[in-house]
Amino acid sequence: MRVAIYPGSFDPFTNGHCDILKRAAGLFDHIIVGVLVNPSKSCLFSPEERVEMISEAAKDIVNVRVIHFNGLLVDFCHQTKACAIIRGLRAVSDYEFEMQMFSVNHQLAKDIETIFLMSSPRYSFLSSSIVKEVARYKGDISKMVTPLIEEKLKEKFYSS
Ligand code: PNS
Numbered sequence: 001m002r003v004a005i006y007p008g009s010f011d012p013f014t015n016g017h018c019d020i021l022k023r024a025a026g027l028f029d030h031i032i033v034g035v036l037v038n039p040s041k042s043c044l045f046s047p048e049e050r051v052e053m054i055s056e057a058a059k060d061i062v063n064v065r066v067i068h069f070n071g072l073l074v075d076f077c078h079q080t081k082a083c084a085i086i087r088g089l090r091a092v093s094d095y096e097f098e099m100q101m102f103s104v105n106h107q108l109a110k111d112i113e114t115i116f117l118m119s120s121p122r123y124s125f126l127s128s129s130i131v132k133e134v135a136r137y138k139g140d141i142s143k144m145v146t147p148l149i150e151e152k153l154k155e156k157f158y159s160s
Helices: 015-025 047-057 073-080 092-108 128-136 147-158
Strands: 003-008 030-036 064-069 084-089 113-118
Touching: 003 015, 003 073, 015 030, 015 084, 015 113, 030 047, 030 073, 047 064, 047 147, 073 084, 073 092, 084 092, 092 113, 128 147
Parallel strands: 003 030, 003 084, 030 064, 084 113
Antiparallel strands: none
16 A cells, blocks of 8 residues: 655645645555644644644545644654655745755655645645735635635634
8 A cells, every 4th residue: 555645734724735635645545644743833723723624624535644743754654654755846936945855855764755746726826824814814715725724714813
């Protein structure tokens, strides 16, 4: 069985992430969405909230599981018997960071391959930061995230 990890902060998971996930799920037997728990990065949503929101967004993709992890990504790959890491690329600006991450991961674990999927053109502008920015100022995010995630963002920003 070929397992791949789709890792990220996913704060929050966007329709662009979902598009990459669906396409990756067609290439592997099983995909594990790995939500990074990073104490040094302040996230809007807790790891548990992110796992819940992604699980709901991916509920129709049968070969996907969502879990959070901490520590090194390559260690998480070995623990879960994954042979590959999936990353989405939106634009040339993503390349430098992704190349650096690939190089580190490749040096740490030669048995783990990184597979890059180009984002669909309609999502090439989309990022978690953009979604939060638009949501904070009450813009329309209905085409950027699922209805549940839209609701959760509204709760974070508008309820007091
Ligand atoms: O969505 P992001 O924030 O761009 O995802 C980055 C992520 C989570 C894939 C990356 O930060 C990561 O793998 N962190 C785990 C720690 C690690 O393995 N670091 C070495 C590779 S840079």
